[in-house]
Amino acid sequence: MDGALLRTLTPAVTAILVRRGADFATAEDAVQEALVEAVRVWPSDPPRDPKGWLVTTAWRRFLDGARAESARRRREELVEAEPAPGPAAGTDDALQLYFLCAHPSLPPSSAVALTLRAVGGLTTRQIAQAYLVPEATMAQRISRAKRTVADVRFDRPGDVAVVLRVLYLVFNEGYRATGEVDLAVEAIRLTRRLAAGIDHPEVAGLLALMLLHHARRAARTAPDGSLVPLAEQDRGRWDTAMIADGVRVLQAALARDRLGEYQAQAAVAALHADARTAAGTDWVQIVEWYDELVALTGSPVVRLNRAVALGEADGPRAGLAALAELDGSLPRHTAAMAYLTERAGDPATAAALYARAAAAATDLGERDHLVRQAARLNTRLRG
Structure with a gap:
């Protein structure tokens, strides 16, 4: 049994069911039932078209549930409209699932969790471990996300920028998360798949x-x-x-x-x-690229990074002058000022700034690094 193949096919099969009219949560349940059946059947009777087999089996599971749960006209129409079994194409179906999971109506945390669950094929337990939250909490977050997008239909182009922002959030979380799933690697895998299809x-x-x-x-x-x-x-x-x-x-x-x-x-x-x-x-070129980023985004964080790069290219005082134009409450502003102040030859002030930046840091690794920098300078001053 090729687990990697199943994991790769799952989002496309889910998207096909949603496109055919299944709501998101029910489609995912039907696909999970089809996967269980695949684990049972495939080792002794492997299909020639794995994706087509999963689509057919999952659709039948969905129809079984539709018949059992409701006699509403819409679901009766879905039963009558059962497509013929056969090879399942549709690279676009998997892409649409990216857009659904990164729907603008979802908060970023929910979009990330739903993407990892539906597109990445991770279990709720794995996602909860990665984000250091109880499994029940993550299950509620994913359930709420599914309810939010339950009635969304693929009737307009998705927003690529939203999808990319969600994938970038997954990647950045990879440097903090723990557990059996490496979120940074997962983000790269998902982005490769997206790049192959768009x-x-x-x-x-x-x-x-x-x-x-x-x-x-x-x-x-x-x-x-x-x-x-x-x-x-x-x-x-x-x-x-x-x-x-x-x-x-x-x-x-x-x-x-x-x-x-x-x-x-x-x-x-x-x-x-x-x-x-x-x-x-080549700090001069880096400053030029930050100029491009400032023009593209206007982001204060980009301006802060540009100030540090300018301090490397034109000297620390030029960097400090650029920092002085920015809001001092920006994340890492004090840390950047400490670094450039030390390079400008004022270790006493830099040590105090490092200590202040450490007290404000929310990431434990970053806080530890800043404390070490302050201690290093204080030791030198005492010596």
Whole structure:
């Protein structure tokens, strides 16, 4: 029994049932019953068309339930309209499921959970473990999401930007989550599948960004679990094959000349990946890409990152001047100021800023790193 095949086929089969008229929750239940039947039957009698077999079996399970639960006209019409069994095409069906799970009516947390459940094929327990919440809590979140999209029909194009934002949230959560499922790897897998089915440069841009960031993962933490800043990472531990893959995907996207924020972010990541040493980083080009990102998004967080890059390209005082123009309550503003202040030659002020940034940090790894920086400078000052 090929579990990976079943996991890959599940979202497309679910989407086909929804397109035929099943509500989302009932469609997913019917597909789960078909999967149970596949586990029982396939080892001794494998089908020639696995997807078609699953569609036919799941549709029949849905119809059985429809007949048993309701005699309403709509469901009677669905029974009469049973499509003939046969090979199931429809790459678009799986894409529509992405759009359904990332529907604008859902809050981000629910969209992420529903995407992992319906598109990723993860169990509720696995998703709950990854997000460090009780399984019952996650089950309620997913049930509410299903009810919200129950009456949504595929009668208009989905919003690619919303889908990409959900996938990016999954990827970022991968650096904090624990459990048997690696959410960063799962996000890359889902984004690859999306890129294979939709010709959109920003989908490729997000895939490239994920690959380039994930290539540095092994070097991002020390043996004791503490964070290792980019400048101090052992670049020999970076995954060069993944970097090459990310650069290839990015170059193809940029060649389309339809720049978007994920492509621009990936370009920044590619410049970091291209540098053999931290000192060899092309900070001037990075600032130029941040200028593009500011023009695309106007994001204060992007402006903060640009200020740090400017501090590397033109000196710490230029970076501090750029930071001074931004809202001091921005996340990581104080940490960025501490870093640039230290580089500007004021370790005492930098130590106090690191301590203040640590007190405000919400991520434990980041807080630990900032505490270490403050302690390092205070030790030097006392010596």
